[in-house]
Amino acid sequence: MANALVAVVGVVSLVTVAASAERLGLAAPLALVVVGGALGFVPGVPVPDVPPELILAGVLPPLMYSAAVNMPGTDFRRNRKVIFGLAVLLVVVTTLLVGWLLNRLIPEIPLPVAFAVGAVVSPTDAVAATSVGRRLGLPSRLLTILEGEGLVNDATSLVLLRSAVAAVATSVSIGGVAAEFLYSVVVASLVGWVVGHLGVVVRARLADPVMGTALSFVVPYAAFIPAEELEASGILAVVVTGLVTGGHGPRLLSAADRLSDLTNWRTIAFLLESAVFLFMGLSLHGLVDEVGRHHLSVGHSLLLGLAASGLVVLVRIVFLPFLMATVRREEQRAQRAVPRLDVIRTRLDERPDDRRKVRFERRLTRVSADVRFVLEDTLGWRAGAVLAWSGMRGAITVAAAQTLPEDTPLRPELILVAFVVAATTLLLQGLSLPSVIKAAKVPPDDPDALREDLVSLIGEMSARGAEVLERAERDGSVPPKVIAKVREDERIPAGSKARPGADVPPDFDAVREQYRRLRLRVIEAERAALLDARRNGTHRTASISRAQVRLDAEELALTPPPSGN
Missing domain, CATH: 1.20.1530.20 (Na+/H+ antiporter like fold)
Structure with a gap:
């Protein structure tokens, strides 16, 4: 005690x-x-007698x-x-x-x-x-x-x-x-x-x-x-x-x-x-x-x-x-590298598309x-x-x-x-x-630069998510009203607090499930875009972290708890 x-x-x-x-x-x-x-x-x-090994190996x-x-x-x-x-x-x-x-x-x-x-x-x-x-x-x-x-x-x-x-x-x-x-x-x-x-x-x-x-x-x-x-x-x-x-x-x-x-x-x-x-x-x-x-x-x-x-x-x-x-x-080497990278980018654009070009473009994006x-x-x-x-x-x-x-x-x-x-x-x-x-x-x-970077990142992610909705419209696998609702919920301004899953269509359980599945597919596509930006280093860490938390919160709200909980 x-x-x-x-x-x-x-x-x-x-x-x-x-x-x-x-x-x-x-x-x-x-x-x-x-x-x-x-x-x-x-x-x-009382002064606790803490062995130093406990701090070095335990703490x-x-x-x-x-x-x-x-x-x-x-x-x-x-x-x-x-x-x-x-x-x-x-x-x-x-x-x-x-x-x-x-x-x-x-x-x-x-x-x-x-x-x-x-x-x-x-x-x-x-x-x-x-x-x-x-x-x-x-x-x-x-x-x-x-x-x-x-x-x-x-x-x-x-x-x-x-x-x-x-x-x-x-x-x-x-x-x-x-x-x-x-x-x-x-x-x-x-x-x-x-x-x-x-x-x-x-x-x-x-x-x-x-x-x-x-x-x-x-x-x-x-x-x-x-x-x-x-x-x-x-x-x-x-x-x-x-x-x-x-x-x-x-x-x-x-x-x-x-x-x-x-x-x-x-x-x-x-x-x-x-x-x-x-x-x-x-x-x-x-x-x-x-x-x-x-x-x-x-x-x-x-x-x-x-x-x-x-x-x-x-x-x-x-x-x-x-x-x-x-x-x-x-910093001086980076300044000298800018024109060289521009030349490489121009030459790369002239090459025909193949796997090697895709890999090189990815590496060039990261270096740039x-x-x-x-x-x-x-x-x-x-x-x-x-x-x-x-x-x-x-x-x-x-x-x-x-x-x-x-x-x-x-x-x-x-x-x-x-x-x-x-x-x-x-x-x-x-x-x-x-x-x-x-x-x-x-x-x-610079707060303005941070805000612009976050807006740009969310734009890239939303564009990737929009591709999922466009495919769903083309193949007719999801009712148009569900697609419209998902598209509406994806329009979240940068920096605002997301309310994932709010106002889910209340018609039937089947419609809700269609909404949930489609929304998760959109989130998965947006996360792929986020991971690409993270791997290539094209956006600031603060922007990536904020977008990651937003996606995680949305996904968690749409994911049912494990059975038995």
């Missing part, structure tokens, strides 16, 4: 703090860390899966250079520099241990940055980069941490670390790809969305566990699984599965993220006591943590101009859309300034630090150093990020 009461009070507290932070204009993670830190020093407040997989499954695959692919620059190259550089600094400041710890701590503090936590960015209207491309960095950099840092810990016991060469990293990436990607495909296929065969949802809850662990057993990155396997699931879900899963996943995984992510940040604050008191019991200096740990915090912030700021230079070169994306959604110095100041660390850093071996020299002090880095960057950068965003004046997504 006591545990149940703690769980209830905990959930209520999370919701209360998050709601209060939203009203005050604060990012919920920042408020949770501050509240948790304050509560941890209040006498009588992190569903969090990463939830973020990855909602990450548009096209956006991730288009921003992959920036994402991997931040999530891999910057993490490696930060690990090496922080390790070197700690080794110079604390000669008692071996260099591999210093690198292990560097790996712990190198990954950023995108939750606070994206929550602030969404509230202040950052453009979608910038938010995608921050979310993508958060997906990949945890895997990079944990692989480096594993290599550094292994080097404490035995000598490990740079070539050996590189080979281990490559092995981890390849194996984790394969495991994630297989689990993602199997998960979607199996769920597509289940008629009951409840069973499908229950199965989806174990998918992250189905990817994480085998990858870890193969000594690869379980987190990367989970991320790949989520990306594969998000890519194939709209094509294979039912509307009921997709809509239930949308709500369920958002709820799970909110509870887990909030609990992790609250735990981060609550753990401060215990870390301070642990340092005191080992007769180490809390003040010394604080100074070391501040020095490391300054370094990780400085490294990111220095790194960003080089990264933005590569983005600028990519990618080029247009680079030229329209540019990243200038303003966006670079926001990226440079968005390197907050989070509770995963604290949990990873606590996985250092028990015989690590000065282990309590090093864990407290990691906490100081996480708390300093989270609070300092998190609280000042709104001011940076306002000062940088990053232009948001």
Whole structure:
């Protein structure tokens, strides 16, 4: 009963703090860390003893899966250079520099241990940055980069941490670390790809969305566990699984599965993220006591943590101009590619129609859309300034630090150093990020362009649906009044709330069934057009998401519930 009461009070507290932070204009993670830190020093407040392995192996997989499954695959692919620059190259550089600094400041710890701590503090936590960015209207491309960095950099840092810990016991060469990293990436990607495909296929065969949802809850662990057993990155396997699931879900899963996943995984992510940040604050008191019991200096740990915090912030700021230079070169290449693509398009139009031409046209459409994306959604110095100041660390850093071996020299002090880095960057950068965003004046997504894109997409989908109605008129398989009613219900202005199935002809059950079947055929055709746009990248992700939700809502309203419900 006591545990149940703690769980209830905990959930209520999370919701209360998050709601209060939203009203005050604060990012919920920042408020949770501050509240948790304050509560941890209040006498009588129970501090949960959460093993760090539980966070890394129990909480992190569903969090990463939830973020990855909602990450548009096209956006991730288009921003992959920036994402991997931040999530891999910057993490490696930060690990090496922080390790070197700690080794110079604390000669008692071996260099591999210093690198292990560097790996712990190198990954950023995108939750606070994206929550602030969404509230202040950052453009979608910038938010995608921050979310993508958060997906990949945890895997990079944990692989480096594993290599550094292994080097404490035995000598490990740079070539050996590189080979281990490559092995981890390849194996984790394969495991994630297989689990993602199997998960979607199996769920597509289940008629009951409840069973499908229950199965989806174990998918992250189905990817994480085998990858870890193969000594690869379980987190990367989970991320790949989520990306594969998000890519194939709209094509294979039912509307009921997709809509239930949308709500369920958002709820799970909110509870887990909030609990992790609250735990981060609550753990401060215990870390301070642990340092005191080992007769180490809390003040010394604080100074070391501040020095490391300054370094990780400085490294990111220095790194960003080089990264933005590569983005600028990519934009220049895109500008040079436009006339070449026009020439290719002209030559292709002159060729006779065949399968090869269709395939090439599809590829050309995709490449042209990618080029247009680079030229329209540019990243200038303003966006670079926001990226440079968005390197907050989070509770995963604290949990990873606590996985250092028990015989690590000065282990309590090093864990407290990691906490100081996480708390300093989270609070300092998190609280000042709104001011940076306002000062940088990053232009948001153009609402008129978004509206026009959505109208254009719905027009393409409606045209595909109209073809179904025209065929039904020609073959005479459906009464004209049913066709007229379906055509009337399909005329929904862009941005309005659809009322699928409203005013269904009430004549007879047979007429209703004809209406329902024809409407579902139209929705299926419209979904095919939507999937083509999604695959080719010819429309913005926001438009595709809104149209997808609309279609799912219509289909769900027209689909009878499973038998027995």
